[in-house]
Amino acid sequence: MRFRIALAGAAVLAAALGSAQPAPRADASRRTPLSDADFHALVTGLSEPGGTFITDNLLSNEIAFQDVLPELQRRRVQGAYVGVGPEQNLSYIAALQPPIAFVVDLQRGNLRLHLLYKALIELSNNRADFLSRIFCRLRPHDLTVEMSAAQLFDAYRTPQARAVVPGLLDIRLQEVFDRLTRVHRFGLTREDRNGIRAIYRAWCEGGPDMRGDFGRNPSIPSWVPSYAEMMSAADPFGENQSFLGSEDRYLRLRQYELDNLIVPIVGDFAGDKALRAVGAYLTRRGLTVGTFYTSNVEDYLFRSDAWRRFFRNVGALPIDDESIFIRTYFTQSLEGMREYVDPIRPTLEAFGKGEIRSYDDVIARSRVPRS
16 A cells, blocks of 8 residues: 655654664563554555455455464463454454564555454444444444344344445445544555445445355355354354454454554565565564464465565564464365464474475475364
């Protein structure tokens, strides 16, 4: 995304880096909010030109994303978070509570999507308000903070909540733009505004049961979950750890957004800049990468020699023995997909020894998380 900022991007980025205080490994209790100027500097200064993908990825289709959380939450200290894609990152951030999070995605549309989430979450004091805003629906009067995610989604399926209010989308959209431009002073271009408008319209039209089917033949049975199903799912112990799973988790995530600690970046995992720039920033802050959620991006990287550049970029990140990859592996059955974990340091050692040559090698060394 191209922000219009009064100060030169490079100068502001230098100021942001220079103002960071070196620190030992940080935990959630030591999070340091970013100013709007520093947030702007990171978004613009760390981003690459971007590219395209086969789909827009307006929502995830990874129903098992919570499977990894119990194991990762047992780590002594949570390092910084790096991820890719849409809303599953928000649940990982709320659950793991890293000191800072970067969402690095090839598409500029994903950056716009996360700015839209940022505005909607900041504008919404609770989960019920958020669902009213994201789906452009009237809020029922009988919702409480104790309700489960499934109960809240059910409430927004009723005819009363689904009643069309003329102009509501435009009203909500203006609130989003005001939040981003007047409160945070983001200078959105026309392309930015049009992109955010298109995403928001798709969410409002899709509602709680929208699915990321990504062009699949509707006549073929699909394992792809709806937004409501993903947000109502549970971890292996039966606890819903999505960011809408409880009021506490939602408020925790909202504070991250208010503190500017979820930084969306336009970047290619195999590119020359973004990941390395994130690594340099974290190193200066005295932080390590605790979690790197790659989804199934590596599958695409192995279709050329881009995977080699990716692993070299990962090698430039500050890591330790607790740094973990989260990988999504899509199966050929209605089961759909699995989530795997893989320690980063041994993977880089295997890459250095020439033991990784294919995507199958990467999956073979990954494992099902321990519950």
